[in-house]
Amino acid sequence: MKDLRSRFGFHCTPFTREIENGERFPLAEYEDALSALLQTIEQRMSCALIAPAGTGKTSLLRAIVKRLPDARYRTHYVKVTGLSKRDMCREIAAALGLPPVGSYPSLVRKLQERFLETADTDGLRPVLILDEAHDLRVDVLAMLRVLTNFDMDSRLVLSIVLAGQPKLRDLLRREELDDVAKRLAHYATLRTLSRDETRSYLEHRCTIAGAQALPFDDGATDAIFEIGRGNLRATDQLARKSLEIAHEQDADMCGSAQVARARKHLWP
Ligand SMILES: Nc1ncnc2c1ncn2[C@@H]1O[C@H](COP(=O)(O)OP(=O)(O)OP(=O)(O)O)[C@@H](O)[C@H]1O
Ligand SMILES: [Mg+2]
Structure with missing residues (x-):
C-alpha cells in the first residue's frame, strides 16, 4: 500500500507544528502583529502578545527570533509555565549561558550584571521572550520589574516579550503588576x-x-x-x-x- x-x-509531512519562516501563512494581521512587536523591540521597549490557545503565538515568537539579526540582538526564548521566582531566574540564567545556581537574590544580581555587560561590551541587545506567560504566578511576573529596573536611567537594557493566553491580560491588570504592565509599550493579538x-x-x-x-x-x-x-x-x-x-x-x-x-x- x-x-x-x-x-x-x-x-x-503536512500540518506540522514547526513552520519555516518563509512558509508562514501570509495573513496581513499576522504580519502586522509581527512588525509591531519587532518595532517595539527595536526601540528597546517591551511588549506583549496575547491571544487564545492555538492561534499562532509560539510560531510568531519563532518568527521574531529569526527576524532579529544575530549581529545586533541576543534573544532568549523560554517557556515559563508554572515557574517559581528562583526557577524563572535559573531558566533565564541557563538561557544566557550562566551557571543556573545560587539563591534567588544572587541569581537576580548575576542576571542584572550579565544584561548590563551584554549591553555595554559587545553591543548585543538582550531580548527575553517568555512564552506561556499566562501561567506565571503574580509574584514571578512582578519579578520582571526587578530585571528591567536596574538601569537607573530610563533606558531599558532588556526588552521583554510576554506571550500568553487572554488570562495574561487579566493578570497584568492587577495592581501588583502595574509597574510591569506600564513597561509594555505594545500589546499585539492574533485572531482565528x-x-x-x-x-x-x-x-x-x-x-x-x-x-x-x-x-x-x-x-x-x-x-x-x-x-x-x-x-x-x-x-x-x-x-x-x-x-x-x-x-x-x-x-x-x-x-x-x-x-x-x-x-x-x-x-x-
Ligand atoms: N503564520 C502561520 N502560518 C502557518 N501555520 C501557522 C502559523 N502560525 C501558526 N501556525 C500553525 O498553527 C499551530 C498553532 O500555532 P502555535 O503553536 O504557534 O499557537 P499558540 O498560540 O502558541 O498555541 P498555545 O497557546 O496552545 O501555545 C501550529 O501547528 C503552527 O504550525
Ligand atoms: Mg504556544
Whole structure:
C-alpha cells in the first residue's frame, strides 16, 4: 500500500507544528502583529502578545527570533509555565549561558550584571521572550520589574516579550503588576481565521508540503471550519487526522465523513 505522503503528493509531512519562516501563512494581521512587536523591540521597549490557545503565538515568537539579526540582538526564548521566582531566574540564567545556581537574590544580581555587560561590551541587545506567560504566578511576573529596573536611567537594557493566553491580560491588570504592565509599550493579538481563510490556510499548508491539489473536498473544508472555528491548532489536528483516516480507508480525497471521524478520535 502507498504511504500517506505519496498518496496525497506531499514531499514532507503536512500540518506540522514547526513552520519555516518563509512558509508562514501570509495573513496581513499576522504580519502586522509581527512588525509591531519587532518595532517595539527595536526601540528597546517591551511588549506583549496575547491571544487564545492555538492561534499562532509560539510560531510568531519563532518568527521574531529569526527576524532579529544575530549581529545586533541576543534573544532568549523560554517557556515559563508554572515557574517559581528562583526557577524563572535559573531558566533565564541557563538561557544566557550562566551557571543556573545560587539563591534567588544572587541569581537576580548575576542576571542584572550579565544584561548590563551584554549591553555595554559587545553591543548585543538582550531580548527575553517568555512564552506561556499566562501561567506565571503574580509574584514571578512582578519579578520582571526587578530585571528591567536596574538601569537607573530610563533606558531599558532588556526588552521583554510576554506571550500568553487572554488570562495574561487579566493578570497584568492587577495592581501588583502595574509597574510591569506600564513597561509594555505594545500589546499585539492574533485572531482565528474566517471560513474562506481556513480554506486558504488548508491550501497553503498542503502546497508548502508539496501537494499539487487540495486533498479535501468542499464538504471537508466546511466541516473543518465548523469544528475547528478557524483555530490554527484545531485546523491542523483535524486536517492531519482526516488525512490519516482517508489513507486508512484507501481514499485519495478527504470528505466530511472523514473529518467527522477525525473529530471523534481527537475529542471523544
Ligand atoms: N503564520 C502561520 N502560518 C502557518 N501555520 C501557522 C502559523 N502560525 C501558526 N501556525 C500553525 O498553527 C499551530 C498553532 O500555532 P502555535 O503553536 O504557534 O499557537 P499558540 O498560540 O502558541 O498555541 P498555545 O497557546 O496552545 O501555545 C501550529 O501547528 C503552527 O504550525
Ligand atoms: Mg504556544
